[in-house]
Every structure is written in C-alpha cells, then in structure tokens.
Amino acid sequence: xxxxxxxxxxxxxxxxxxxxxxxxxxxxxxxxxxxxxxxxxxxxxxxxxxxxxxxxxxxxxxxxxxxxxxxxxxxxxxxxxxxxxxxxxxxxxxxxxxxxxxxxxxxxxxxxxxxxxxxxxxxxxxxxxxxxxxxxxxxxxxxxxxxxxxxxxxxxxxxxxxxxxxxxxxxxxxxxxxxxxxxxxxxxxxxxxxxxxxxxxxxxxxxxxxxxxxxxxxxxxxxxxxxxxxxxxxxxxxxxxxxxxxxxxxxxxxxxxxxxxxxxxxx
Ligand code: ADP
Ligand code: MG
Numbered sequence: 001x002x003x004x005x006x007x008x009x010x011x012x013x014x015x016x017x018x019x020x021x022x023x024x025x026x027x028x029x030x031x032x033x034x035x036x037x038x039x040x041x042x043x044x045x046x047x048x049x050x051x052x053x054x055x056x057x058x059x060x061x062x063x064x065x066x067x068x069x070x071x072x073x074x075x076x077x078x079x080x081x082x083x084x085x086x087x088x089x090x091x092x093x094x095x096x097x098x099x100x101x102x103x104x105x106x107x108x109x110x111x112x113x114x115x116x117x118x119x120x121x122x123x124x125x126x127x128x129x130x131x132x133x134x135x136x137x138x139x140x141x142x143x144x145x146x147x148x149x150x151x152x153x154x155x156x157x158x159x160x161x162x163x164x165x166x167x168x169x170x171x172x173x174x175x176x177x178x179x180x181x182x183x184x185x186x187x188x189x190x191x192x193x194x195x196x197x198x199x200x201x202x203x204x205x206x207x208x209x210x211x212x213x214x215x216x217x218x219x220x221x222x223x224x225x226x227x228x229x230x231x232x233x234x235x236x237x238x239x240x241x242x243x244x245x246x247x248x249x250x251x252x253x254x255x256x257x258x259x260x261x262x263x264x265x266x267x
Contacts, residue, residue, distance in 0.1 A: 003032040003034055004032060004164075005030070005068075006033060006067065006068060006165045006197040007031040007165055007199065008064075008065070008067075009027070009029040009063070009064075009065045010028050010064050011027070011062065012028070012050075012062065012063035012064070013025045013026060013060055013062045014058055014059075016049075021221070022061075023049045024046045024060070025221050025222050026063070027046065027050055027216075027218065027221070028226070029054065031197040031199055032197060033164065033197050034195050034196070034197070035191060035213045036187065036198040036213050037199045037200065037215070037216060038211070038212035038229075040201075040205060040218070042242055045220060046221040047169075048089065050218070051169060053065050054072060054167075055067075055086070056074070056075060059073055067084065068083060078108075079109070082110065082161060082163070084163050084164075084165045084166075085161045085165070085166050086168075087157075087158050087166075087168040093142055096143075099138050099139070100129070100139065102157055103125050103153065103160050104121070104125050105157055105160075106124075106157040106158060106159070106160030106161045107121040107124060110124075124160050127160075128157070128159040128160040129156050131159055131186075132152040132153070132155050132159065133182075134152050134153050137149060137153065148175050151172070152183070154171075155183070155186070165199070166190060168199070170202060171200070172184070172204060180204065205238070205257045206257055208229065209229040209230075209233055210229075210252070210254050213228070214227060215229050215232045217232050219241045224241045230250075233255040233257065234255075235247065244260075246258060246259050
C-alpha cells in the first residue's frame with residue numbers, strides 16, 4: 001500500500017518582485033508519510049523559497065503546490081497549522097516566555113476563539129515536551145536555554161500541533177556534534193515511529209546522506225539532483241554545485257563528502 005501523499009510540489013517556478021532571475025525554476029518535491037527529505041544547496045540556491053512556495057506563502061508562477069491534495073495557498077492558515085509544523089530558520093521572541101508557554105503556542109490552531117486550553121491541549125504539550133526530551137525544562141525561561149535545548153523546544157512546539165508534515169529550516173546550525181546528532185535521530189524517529197513526513201533544509205551534506213531517504217539538491221533555483229543520497233551526491237555533482245573539490249567515501253552504504261584542501265585537488 002502506498003504511503004499517504006502529504007506534500008506534492010510539482011515543477012514550481014517563482015521570482016521575487018523586481019528581481020532579474022527566477023529564485024526557483026521547475027523544482028518538484030513529493031513527500032509521503034514516513035519519509036525524510038533533505039533539501040541541500042549553496043546559500044541563495046532557493047531552499048527557503050521552496051518551503052515558502054510549498055506552504056502557500058508564495059504563489060508559484062508556474063507549477064503547483066498541494067498539501068493533502070488541496071492547493072497550499074487555499075488552506076486557511078489555522079487549518080494548515082494542524083497539518084504542518086514548521087521550525088523556521090530564525091525567529092524573534094518578543095515576549096518573555098517560559099518553555100511550556102512556548103510549546104503551548106503550538107496548540108493555537110486547536111484552541112477556541114476564547115483561547116481556553118483543554119486537557120487534551122495540555123496532554124499534547126506534555127507529549128511534545130517528552131518526545132523532545134525537554135520536560136525537565138518546562139518552567140525555564142526561553143532565553144536561559146542552550147542552543148541545543150532551544151532547538152528541541154522549538155521542535156516540541158511544532159509537534160504540539162500534531163502535524164503530519166514537519167518542515168525544518170537549518171535546525172542544527174551552530175549545534176555541536178552531539179546535539180546535531182540527537183536532533184537528526186529524533187527527526188528520523190518521528191518519521192519511522194510516528195509516520196511524519198519530514199522536509200529538512202540543512203548544510204550538513206553528510207548527515208543528510210546518513211539520515212534522509214531522499215535528497216533534493218538545488219543550484220541557482222534549479223534541481224541539480226533528486227533521489228537516493230548515493231545517486232545524487234556523486235563527486236561530479238557535489239563539486240559542480242558547491243564549487244569546491246571533494247572526495248566521496250562510503251560509510252554504512254551512504255555517501256560521505258570530504259572537502260579537499262587546495263593542494264589535494266589532483267590526488
Ligand atoms: P536559500 O534558502 O537556499 O539560501 P533563498 O530561497 O533564501 O535561498 O533565496 C533564493 C534567491 O532568492 C536568492 O538569490 C535570494 O537573494 C533571493 N531572495 C530571497 N528572498 C528574497 C526577497 N524577499 N526579495 C528578493 N529576492 C529574494
Ligand atoms: Mg534559507
């Protein structure tokens with residue numbers, strides 16, 4: 001039986017107003033329940049723009065973006081928030097907040113207009129805190145958290161929405177190896193155990209190759225590769241897209257990139 005089709009982005013193109021070239025041209029991304037998709041590519045290659053189009057925040061000039069069979073832009077934001085949990089690249093915390101209050105914000109698409117939270121909202125918050133191993137931080141102020149704790153709390157807020165699709169934009173930027181591995185392991189487990197579809201933007205080519213089912217490699221808004229990590233992350237492709245010489249090794253059946261020093265180029 002085919003897994004549920006969650007995100008269906010087909011051949012989208014998008015150009016920001018008053019710019020000379022397409023930020024996206026003919027890019028597709030199809031994600032089903034239980035799959036982890038990594039989106040890779042140099043800075044400015046269109047990764048965040050692809051997410052914006054996928055979530056209906058930017059309307060593609062050509063192509064289509066659908067979530068659960070309905071055009072992404074046609075969803076009310078509130079209904080969409082019950083299906084898609086997003087951990088954005090950056091955000092500002094304007095209000096002093098404790099961890100539990102922050103995660104409870106993930107319940108807003110379920111709350112009544114009066115905003116009173118019900119026992120099931122509290123239960124969803126507790127589950128999300130536990131899943132992300134931040135229950136013990138519940139009463140801490142957000143600004144007292146370490147980078148790794150903060151990212152897990154933001155993921156918990158997205159999980160409190162009880163989404164079918166989880167979208168993360170560079171969630172492990174500036175985390176140390178343990179914290180980045182913990183986050184990738186957790187994301188993988190959410191796909192394997194909870195059946196979430198995951199779209200993850202990252203600059204960690206090697207972790208993407210280890211954890212993702214498929215990688216989408218973008219270059220200048222175009223698809224430079226799309227498929228299983230070993231099929232996409234070849235030396236030729238990676239060198240061309242990132243404009244740097246590399247060697248590709250294999251670990252656990254997955255490609256691993258080793259960037260070369262300048263004098264090693266001809267080895
Ligand atoms: P990435 O996330 O891969 O770094 P983006 O999707 O943010 O790339 O950007 C893709 C391209 O679109 C870049 O050339 C960027 O400068 C341009 N771009 C992004 N946002 C805007 C905007 N609001 N207005 C004009 N151009 C933009
Ligand atoms: Mg980006």
